[in-house]
Amino acid sequence: MADSGPDLILTSDGSHSLRSPLFGESYHSLHGAVQESSHVYIRAGLAHAHERYNGASELSILELGFGTGLNALLSLLYALERGLSIHYAAIEAYPIDAELAARLNYASVLSLTEAESALFMEMHRLPWGKVGSLSTSRMGGETKMSLEKRHGFFEELSDEAAYELVYYDAFAPSVQPDCWSTEMVKKVRRAMRPGGVLTTFSAQGAFRRRLQAAGFEVERLPGPPGKREMLRATLPF
């Protein structure tokens, strides 16, 4: 038998995702990985937070589950378009290797330039446990993304008031309930700045109520194609 690392799969919008034999789950919606990430994390998350912080020139993002790096890549592309600087911290307990990352077809699906594709691979090659800097100049301005990849469990999160935006992208609550617990919600809330925004593909009622109990205002938004709803939770300023 080969190792029990994730398998490459194709989703309905033509973009790759992975399937974890460990959890028996895909990393993205089978209706479309790029479609889902763009909808849940970029449009409902990053674009909304950017507007909420009045077009700030810098934003700090926390991702629960680095996985394929697709959310980080789409965030970088958003930032490059707008001259935004991003500090991106991502927690991941089961990192994929660079060889598998190189097989993901995001460069062709997203029509990336060579420089952008190289940045995606650089994200995967950056060492865990360090803050790496990804930089390029485009549209007349230098845009930087610092990427901090943490090899560890979500449960170890202990940051305080550090992030304006959280991508809550663990496997579904039915698969790993501990990652969606009241304890986790409290840790994530503590890690966020006033006015912060959290988005997730999940629309689970119990998770929504935990967010509300922790002081978030929660919206149920239309999900990406194939999914009725998703959640966006916002902290007061």
Ligand SMILES: C[S@@+](CC[C@H](N)C(=O)[O-])C[C@H]1O[C@@H](n2cnc3c(N)ncnc32)[C@H](O)[C@@H]1O
């Ligand atoms: C739904 S996938 C999303 C991955 C990523 N955001 C992407 O777009 O590819 C969930 C990710 O969380 C990671 N993960 C699951 N449980 C974890 C835990 N307790 N602590 C840290 N990472 C975990 C998985 O290995 C996987 O990469």
